[in-house]
Amino acid sequence: MYTITPVTQSLTWNEQVESLGGHPLQKWGWGELKSAHNWSATRLTVTIDDELVALAQVLHRSLPAPFKSLSHVPRGPVFAASLDAAGRTAATDAIVAWVKKNVGGVGITIETDLDAVDSVAVTGAKPSPNPILYPTTLILDTRLPADELLGACSKSTRYDIRKGAKNNLDIRRVVTDEELEQVLRTYRENAARAGFAIHSDGYYRDIHHLLGEDSFIAACFADGEVASFVWLARSGQTWFELYASANDTGRRLRANAPVKWFAIQAAKEAGAPRYDMNGLLNDGISEFKRSFSKHENQLQPSVDVAFSFLHGAWNTLLPSAKAVLRKLRR
Structure with missing residues (x-):
């Protein structure tokens, strides 16, 4: 049984990210940056029998009513090398369940740092029509x-x-x-x-x-x-x-x-x-x-897990919403 624990200390978090070989977008400073600009951040560790097996910095963006919020995991979760495909999937499912219960909103976008051949099949996930990070890179x-x-x-x-x-x-x-x-x-x-x-x-x-x-x-x-x-x-x-x-x-x-x-x-x-x-x-x-x-x-493609029937409506509206926000910023 996986245990999900929020982390609130920057030094502890960064040490854990580094211990698992995590991406810089999973480090504390990136979450602080996004928190200073319209997002908030939750840092979650996943343990089994007190052993750290995964972690995820989850970003949350407030949305207009009735959507509430949207969550995003940039280049995460980060997994221990000991986890196989089934373990990575189970750990990610546990993170998603925690976010759905404790944050809610319309859903979560997950963009891992795994190669395309490194399987992680998130339960209920569908390809994201609005990716934030691109899977094809060098x-x-x-x-x-x-x-x-x-x-x-x-x-x-x-x-x-x-x-x-x-x-x-x-x-x-x-x-x-x-x-x-x-x-x-x-x-x-x-x-x-x-x-x-x-x-x-x-x-x-x-x-x-x-x-x-x-x-x-x-x-x-x-x-x-x-x-x-x-x-x-x-x-x-x-x-x-x-x-x-x-x-x-x-x-x-x-x-x-x-x-x-x-x-x-x-x-x-x-x-x-x-x-x-x-x-x-x-x-x-x-x-x-x-x-x-x-x-x-080629990295794993972006996937969405919907928490609400409103998720599809938000994805449909997102391109128009971005255009409106750009006009409001001018």
């Missing part, structure tokens, strides 16, 4: 020798990385608040140029400060200003790309590939075996990501 095995990782890159990407090293580009970790503001200016400039929506500056500042050491930004500096950057959330197991951008200077210097290579090498030096580029689509950004390897990774 995960580099940073345990491989650097020469092998570089050899897997496309010819043009290898050229840019080597040229960056030859030209002694100033690439380093962002450490000061002043440098963070430069990152945000670069991101705003590129968003305005390319026409894509971004969060407020306050949201990104919260990421950096609430994640603490789990936030890692690598940047190329030109004349003392950030020209290109890649921003990651990290755990001991996985470094996970959140954002990347470059201004005109960064593009002229072809700094994007050297900056990403710097981050990959930093993950390798830190002993993290996985560098996850966070989703592949059919766009230019994804083509650039694909230039770092000849393979793709």
Whole structure:
């Protein structure tokens, strides 16, 4: 019989996430970030005979009446290696049952960090029509020798990385608040140029400060200003790309590939075996990501478990609801 226990201490939680090799989106800081921006977080451990076998940070978003709320497990639950497919399913079912009883709402979306071949059949789950995280991604095995990782890159990407090293580009970790503001200016400039929506500056500042050491930004500096950057959330197991951008200077210097290579090498030096580029689509950004390897990774697809007959109505309304919320924020 599985026992579900809420955890309220950040140090305890992070130690447990790391002990099971969990994803950075399951660490305490990510829950604090989302809690500062319209969500709340519940951290649950799953034990059997006092042995920790799984855990999940569950995020909850309040919805307009009569929907109440929607729950989300980003890149979780996290499972002990000892659990087989039946054990993973049972542990997830126990988490879902706890959330349904104690939180309620219309349902829960589960997006695990498991490979597609690692089965977990959540009872009552259906494929999610509105996934938040994409199952097709590129995960580099940073345990491989650097020469092998570089050899897997496309010819043009290898050229840019080597040229960056030859030209002694100033690439380093962002450490000061002043440098963070430069990152945000670069991101705003590129968003305005390319026409894509971004969060407020306050949201990104919260990421950096609430994640603490789990936030890692690598940047190329030109004349003392950030020209290109890649921003990651990290755990001991996985470094996970959140954002990347470059201004005109960064593009002229072809700094994007050297900056990403710097981050990959930093993950390798830190002993993290996985560098996850966070989703592949059919766009230019994804083509650039694909230039770092000849393979793709397929994770378990997003699934929904409905708690209420209103869940289907909410999924139908969600695209329209997002459009309305965007207009209200302007």
